[in-house]
Amino acid sequence: MISLKPYLRAAPLLIGACLMLVGCGPKADTHPGQPVTKRRALLQETLRTFEPMGIMVRGKTPYVAAKFLTLADKLQSLSTQPWPYFLPGSTYAPSRAKPAVWQQAAQFKQAQDTYIKAVSGLVTTAKTGNLNAIRPAYMHVSDSCAACHKTFRGPSVL
Template sequence: MHKFILLPLLASAILLSACSERVKDTHPEQLVSKRQALFKQFTKTLEPMGLVARERQDYVKADFLASAVALQELSSQPWVYFRADGNYPPTRAKPEVWSQAGEFKKAQDTYLAAIDTLVQRAGSADLPAIRASVEAVQKSCKSCHDQFRTDIPGG
């Protein structure tokens, strides 16, 4: 009797795991995987600064400045992976990345400028200015995501 209960459960588990399996990046240069990895590093680097900006973590000048500089170093890296042959599953980039290349470039420039301002203010101990800079970086991320990224991989 247990066989009849376990077999459908096992089959359901296998089907669910197959449905949730991520699409593999099969491009020889793995353009999507490389840019996604960099964007994950962006998030990991920005999160502690966001905690400081929201007053959930103390401002420690050396740590905050190091995070801002690390983010600045990362900030120029993913854009080379948005090549014409980089629009394939499992991308979350909308076609507008390529069809509105000028707008996409403006979004990048806005992001890079916001990070430069953050770095300039990071060691100042001017918490309202730092907070505004972190918010500007986060806003530029969200704006670009809203315009150029889908929530559905490959679509």
Template sequence: MFSRSLLMLAGAGTLALTLAGCSAEPADTHPDQPVTKRREIFKSFTRSFEPIGQVARDRKPYQAAEFLAQAQALQKLADQPWALFPADSNYPPTRALSAVWDKPAEFAQASADYRQKVDALVAAAQGSDLDRIKAAVSQVEGSCRSCHDAFRKP
């Protein structure tokens, strides 16, 4: 005889599996999973950049060592996702536009611009001029935005 709590637990598990199976997003079936890998790196960008952006918008107090560490973490990630856009990786679940592959020189320039802006952010973070730091944060944000506008589906 099953206890009531065990039956409820089994029902919840079945519901979770059913909902997971109804996911609208297709799985990354490529053997190397470049879409999944680059998405994880971009999520890491966000995790590193969020505290930086909060400081720049005066939503979090500026602590020089912590800020510099976050900027350096972002810098370590900055080179990583671009090699994960091989020609055979334009398939669902990507959110990349075909412009990534149709305009490779422009995409390469956008990624180079991003890396340069991140390097400038790290350089600014090594100093103590908060106005310069905030301007560098704004430059990184602008670089992200322009790349998304040109190369990413909404």
């Protein structure tokens, strides 16, 4: 017969460890208006929209013009939404925004405008259905993201 004593002794330790891990999760955003939570959600939705487009552009999944255009339209709708949530003082965890966002506000605004314009160009190109023309337009959006992240986004907080 198997003795349960070792398991019963370990149970409180296991429960305690689980409770400690629950406390290690991200803190709730209790700041007025929750700007970090809102901008992160919008930027994550942007990524969830942009990635399937990239998979099509790279030929990992079949290119479906109508689906790509739907994603491009959604990306354009999202392209202007996160920026109002970059409020002064909203650098608390889990924000990855560098102080340069506010110290170089004109450059940050220019990076936003470059991105928005690139997305608009991608939508225009997506309407042609020509994948060969879409690829460079997609890369232009990707490059605008990378340039902004290089200057204005810090390392992961995890």
